[in-house]
Amino acid sequence: xxxxxxxxxxxxxxxxxxxxxxxxxxxxxxxxxxxxxxxxxxxxxxxxxxxxxxxxxxxxxxxxxxxxxxxxxxxxxxxxxxxxxxxxxxxxxxxxxxxxxxxxxxxxxxxxxxxxxxxxxxxxxxxxxxxxxxxxxxxxxxxxxxxxxxxxxxxxxxxxxxxxxxxxxxxxxxxxxxxxxxxxxxxxxxxxxxxxxxxxxxxxxxxxxxxxxxxxxxxxxxxxxxxxxxxxxxxxxxxxxxxxxxxxxxxxxxxxxxxxxxxxxxxxxxxxxxxxxxxxxxxxxxxxxxxxxxxxxxxxxxxxx
Ligand SMILES: Cc1cc2nc3c(=O)[nH]c(=O)nc-3n(C[C@H](O)[C@H](O)[C@H](O)COP(=O)(O)OP(=O)(O)OC[C@H]3O[C@@H](n4cnc5c(N)ncnc54)[C@H](O)[C@@H]3O)c2cc1C
Numbered sequence: 225x226x227x228x229x230x231x232x233x234x235x236x237x238x239x240x241x242x243x244x245x246x247x248x249x250x251x252x253x254x255x256x257x258x259x260x261x262x263x264x265x266x267x268x269x270x271x272x273x274x275x276x277x278x279x280x281x282x283x284x285x286x287x288x289x290x291x292x293x294x295x296x297x298x299x300x301x302x303x304x305x306x307x308x309x310x311x312x313x314x315x316x317x318x319x320x321x322x323x324x325x326x327x328x329x330x331x332x333x334x335x336x337x338x339x340x341x342x343x344x345x346x347x348x349x350x351x352x353x354x355x356x357x358x359x360x361x362x363x364x365x366x367x368x369x370x371x372x373x374x375x376x377x378x379x380x381x382x383x384x385x386x387x388x389x390x391x392x393x394x395x396x397x398x399x400x401x402x403x404x405x406x407x408x409x410x411x412x413x414x415x416x417x418x419x420x421x422x423x424x425x426x427x428x429x430x431x432x433x434x435x436x437x438x439x440x441x442x443x444x445x446x447x448x449x450x451x452x453x454x455x456x457x458x459x460x461x462x463x464x465x466x467x468x469x470x471x472x473x474x475x476x477x478x479x480x481x482x483x484x485x486x487x488x489x490x491x492x493x494x495x496x497x498x499x500x501x502x503x504x505x506x507x508x509x510x511x512x513x514x515x516x517x518x519x520x521x522x523x524x525x526x527x528x529x
Contacts, residue, residue, distance in 0.1 A: 227263055227306075231284040235266070238276050243267045243315065250299040250528070253291060253310060255356055257449040258498050259299025259528060262289075262308040269315040271382065271390065271415045278413065279388035281307055289527055290413055292361030293333060296451050300498045300528035309413070311360050316415075321346070325379065326419045330360025334367070337419075342433060347424030348377045350432040354440040356452075360414040364407045366400045370436055375400035379420040383412035403456055403523055445483040448491035454505060455488065455520040463520055464488030467508055470515045477504040502526070 227246075235244055244266055250259030268274045281288045287306035291297070293313075316331030319340045326346065328337050334352040337359050341349045351372025355362065363381055366374050378400070381393045391412060399406040407414060440446070455463035467473070467487035475482045479496030482504065483489040490504055509520045 227286065228284055231280065231286055232264075234280055234284075235264070235277070238273065238280065239266065239268070243269065248308070250294075250303060250308070253308075254294035254297055254299055254451070255449055256294075256298055256451045256492055256496075256501070258301075258492060258496055258501065259297075260301050260303025262304040262528075263306055265308045265310055267310050267312050267315040271384065274309065274384045274413060274415055275388045275390065277307070277309060278384055278386070282386075282388065292331065292358030292364070293356060295356045296361065296365055296523070297525045297527055298451060298498055298501055300526065302529045304528040311358050311414075313358070324421050324423060326421060328359045328417050328419070330358060330363075330414045330416060332359050333357070334359060334362055338433065341419075341421055342426065342429045345424055345426045345429065346421035347429050348372075348421040349419065350429055350436060353433045354437050359417045363398070363414050363417055364405055365403050366405050370439070373400070377419045377421060378417060380418040381414055382416040382418075383407070383414050386411040443486055445485040445489050445491050448481075448483065448489075448493060450483070450489050450491045451524045453488045453523050454490040454508075456523045458518050458520060461516075461518055462488070466512050466516055466518055466520070470508075470511050472508055472511060475504065475507065477501075477507065480504040482508060498526075498528075 246264050247261045248265035249261050251257050289304050289308050291308050291310045311331035313331050313333050316329045319328045319332050319337055321344050334355045334357055338349040338353040351370045355367050362374050378395050383391050385391045464487045472482045473487050474484050478500030479494045480500035481491055481493040483491045512520055
């Protein structure tokens with residue numbers, strides 16, 4: 225889509241030039257290293273800028289897509305029309321502590337926030353150290369691992385509504401469930417996250433984090449680009465075990481492959497296109513249904529065209 229010149233000019237008045245990239249390849253913004261270009265990629269650096277950009281997009285009827293660290297998305301090969309508003313650690317990643325609370329900007333990575341918690345001897349976020357996402361994306365997905373999930377520690381979220389207004393949500397208003405949150409329905413954009421942690425022992429927190437990191441590195445195919453677990457956990461099963469039992473480890477379509485190390489991961493084994501990944505996902509779903517009668521649903525969010 226050709227963006228309106230007036231929209232581009234207004235954007236340039238709101239932000240600095242390093243916060244705006246036109247025709248930005250999304251393969252550079254996703255952990256899958258896949259995806260065509262977005263018409264414009266925007267890096268806001270404050271909640272006021274997020275509100276202003278959303279109001280501007282509304283005024284010019286420019287569609288916008290929200291991106292965190294890009295670790296749970298598959299961007300399609302023709303890219304994303306309109307604007308991508310990216311919450312990055314660099315521009316939107318401040319973290320502060322207040323007693324047993326941590327308040328983080330949505331772009332702060334889970335790695336930075338969990339390390340910050342550890343440095344302040346605060347416990348509760350150890351599970352998240354190896355999840356390669358932003359704290360905003362982690363709330364949106366209710367990310368979890370090793371028995372922990374965001375649901376257990378989030379106290380409050382400040383967001384921008386689709387109309388561009390500041391709104392806040394208490395924990396009980398977030399509808400957090402397995403890979404579920406209210407933000408998947410209400411279109412609000414998460415800007416700040418407040419976490420309730422508890423004072424703990426620095427050495428114990430660090431050693432728990434090291435143990436989780438070791439377990440992750442030994443089980444997951446981190447040597448290949450991916451978006452983590454491709455499918456949600458079907459009730460009563462593990463997606464990876466079902467796929468493995470169906471004999472699909474190593475199955476390839478183009479550059480996309482079911483990991484040999486962990487069957488729950490589709491990896492980019494070399495120059496995979498989004499079409500390769502989608503075709504492989506369909507083939508895996510078809511064969512698992514045929515052999516086990518179980519429906520697999522992608523956890524990865526598919527965006528773009
Ligand atoms: C190697 C690997 C291992 C992984 N392990 C785990 C794991 O153990 N547990 C787990 O739960 N996940 C895991 N994941 C998946 C992923 O890291 C999480 O889902 C993470 O929380 C996504 O955050 P993100 O910032 O990358 O979100 P993105 O991928 O950028 O976005 C995901 C969705 O969230 C929305 N979104 C992002 N930020 C915001 C915001 N600020 N406001 C509103 N919407 C927003 C996007 O629009 C999109 O729909 C793994 C991924 C990889 C690559």
